[in-house]
Amino acid sequence: MIQASGLRKLYGRTVALDGVDLHVRQGEIYGVLGQSGAGKSTLLRCVNLLERPSEGTVTVAGQDLTALGDRDLNKARQRIGMIHQHFALLSSRTVAGNVAFPLEVMGVPRAERERRVAELLDLVGLGGRGGDRPAQLSGGQKQRVGIARALAGNPSVLLSDEATSALDPATTASILDLLKRLNTELGLTILLITHEMNVVKAVCDSVAIMADGRVEESGTLAELIRTPGSRLTREIFPLPAPAPGDITLTFTGQADEPVISEVVRKFGTDVSILGGAIENLAGARVGRLRVTLSGDPDPALAYLRSLGLIVEVAEGGSR
Numbered sequence: 001m002i003q004a005s006g007l008r009k010l011y012g013r014t015v016a017l018d019g020v021d022l023h024v025r026q027g028e029i030y031g032v033l034g035q036s037g038a039g040k041s042t043l044l045r046c047v048n049l050l051e052r053p054s055e056g057t058v059t060v061a062g063q064d065l066t067a068l069g070d071r072d073l074n075k076a077r078q079r080i081g082m083i084h085q086h087f088a089l090l091s092s093r094t095v096a097g098n099v100a101f102p103l104e105v106m107g108v109p110r111a112e113r114e115r116r117v118a119e120l121l122d123l124v125g126l127g128g129r130g131g132d133r134p135a136q137l138s139g140g141q142k143q144r145v146g147i148a149r150a151l152a153g154n155p156s157v158l159l160s161d162e163a164t165s166a167l168d169p170a171t172t173a174s175i176l177d178l179l180k181r182l183n184t185e186l187g188l189t190i191l192l193i194t195h196e197m198n199v200v201k202a203v204c205d206s207v208a209i210m211a212d213g214r215v216e217e218s219g220t221l222a223e224l225i226r227t228p229g230s231r232l233t234r235e236i237f238p239l240p241a242p243a244p245g246d247i248t249l250t251f252t253g254q255a256d257e258p259v260i261s262e263v264v265r266k267f268g269t270d271v272s273i274l275g276g277a278i279e280n281l282a283g284a285r286v287g288r289l290r291v292t293l294s295g296d297p298d299p300a301l302a303y304l305r306s307l308g309l310i311v312e313v314a315e316g317g318s319r
């Protein structure tokens with residue numbers, strides 16, 4: 001649905017994007033994670049060409065945006081919604097007036113506009129609040145207005161620029177639930193940028209981790225979790241550096257099963273647990289455990305691998 005290839009963006013001597021490729025599939029929630037200055041906002045603004053990349057191409061829904069003139073670009077942008085960290089609402093307009101704004105720009109007749117605004121406010125859980133001013137709303141409600149406005153043009157893609165960064169944890173969770181619902185019910189493809197791993201863990205199907213204008217790693221969460229040594233896995237499950245021979249087990253489908261006690265029973269080995277955690281990722285339970293096994297661990301490790309666990313043995317120990 002979104003394909004960015006070889007994106008570079010220079011601001012004077014600053015290289016904000018240094019050859020970024022991004023592939024977002026239709027219907028997924030794709031997170032771009034990175035620290036301040038990594039180039040996330042620049043990437044997002046290049047995707048709808050609010051910034052023109054210095055090099056590279058951006059295709060959205062099969063249309064090469066980098067090849068379009070201003071008029072066609074404005075039309076293509078109506079199918080790309082965007083929400084912002086600080087909501088970007090017009091304080092002089094009512095809630096309904098804010099949601100109606102893009103419809104006015106598109107020339108939608110008044111009666112249809114009013115019908116559509118009411119429908120959009122219902123969709124985001126703000127039915128009946130159309131007459132309020134933004135100042136009368138909480139942060140979470142303001143973001144709901146931002147989302148309703150972004151959906152006015154029936155976009156196939158929603159871009160989210162740190163949409164939950166200004167919100168408290170409970171409100172963040174409710175906005176992420178709403179985005180997930182819109183993704184499922186409307187088939188909306190969502191590209192979101194964030195510096196919070198919790199956002200990625202809660203809703204993303206795929207992720208790109210950015211640093212210094214580059215994508216360090218990308219893929220579905222399931223793929224990256226199963227990739228030994230991935231940065232995503234290390235950041236979600238921080239464990240101290242292993243000693244030679246320490247074993248790290250990553251459970252994907254098996255987090256609820258008693259595999260450790262099974263290993264103890266079957267192989268008569270003692271298991272010492274050095275650290276670990278279980279997380280819910282994209283709806284599945286994933287666990288990571290650092291252990292040592294007594295005696296020759298190889299038969300037990302082969303058994304764990306046969307169950308589908310990812311087994312990593314630190315250098316210097318048995319394989």
Ligand SMILES: Nc1ncnc2c1ncn2[C@@H]1O[C@H](COP(=O)(O)OP(=O)(O)OP(=O)(O)O)[C@@H](O)[C@H]1O
Nearest residue numbers: 011014015016034035036037038039040041042043
């Ligand atoms: N309009 C601009 N003019 C000059 N330099 C810019 C501009 N926008 C971004 N930069 C620079 O490009 C680099 C990437 O910035 P960008 O805002 O994309 O990062 P970010 O990951 O979104 O960080 P943050 O979360 O702090 O916004 C930074 O070095 C930044 O100073």
